[in-house]
Amino acid sequence: MSSASKPEPQRSVTLATFLPYRLNVLATVVSGGLGRIYGERFGIGIPEWRVLATIGEFKRITAKAIGQHSEMGKVKISRAAASLEERGFIQREANVDDLREMFLTLTPAGQSVYDEIVPLALNYAAQLTADLSPDEEATFGMLLDRLLARARKEFDGSEP
Amino acid sequence: MSSASKPEPQRSVTLATFLPYRLNVLATVVSGGLGRIYGERFGIGIPEWRVLATIGEFKRITAKAIGQHSEMGKVKISRAAASLEERGFIQREANVDDLREMFLTLTPAGQSVYDEIVPLALNYAAQLTADLSPDEEATFGMLLDRLLARARKEFDGSEP
DNA sequence: TATTGTTATACTCTATAACTATA
């Protein structure tokens, strides 16, 4: 037998190597950088950006469906949508088949803002991964998805 | 020549594949799960956990040094430290060589809480990566570091 | 003058529940 008797349980957490911490730091820095792009130029925050991006992607969509595609609860979406409507970036129209629902669409002004943000956001994401080879980028994305799936199973603190 | 003339610039952002969004979602779910561990049992939040963890790691450290090791500004640290002191988890003692500074240390109660949290936190992190091979885990960590380095260079929205 | 740390203020984000109107 080797000198390794029992693996010593670790008695401290090294923050710098602790995955939840590092993920949080990276996400914060990345979100902050991206937030400047749409925050400074268009005065919108993360929830508003997500709603705008989801409508931009699906063109005509209910708040509930936005929630399913953007990891946000109905409260956050409702407020973000109200704020975007105030600024004239989106419109609401009732769904005649179910009057509880409202379809959200971009106004021309909203489409224009969206069209301005998209290349900036894509460029930002591209800059972020500029040091990675395409393979590394794909690997990172794949591992990220697996971690996310695991985290959801393990414990999903997300909104109902 | 092939039919590929110019690569079409992308006209929309697909949220589900957009890296800043995915990082944010993963970090939020992971932070939320971990936050339950120290939140529900010990009534502390993320800034308090980071301060506790940093003191636990370095044993005796100033607020400024905590800031350098934990990505937090002095204001957040000051408040987290005040809260931890109120609960009797940490102590402050002046640095006689520079009275502007205060060394922070864990009290026996704080050490005991820390000793309870450490294995829970390590286990949480281990569960998170349970689906990854050691190689994959190392690769993910390496890529995460490179992304973080790039994000900081590209734009560091962190506190001064 | 510059630095460590605290306090004040205001703003964003989040979580919960109560409410409405429709189904």
Add this chain to the structure above:
DNA sequence: TATAGTTATAGAGTATAACAATA
């Protein structure tokens, strides 16, 4: 009864600046 969405409220977290004490 259940669902889509809104409103109310309170709690975290964050950013900024102003401040006190010390260097």
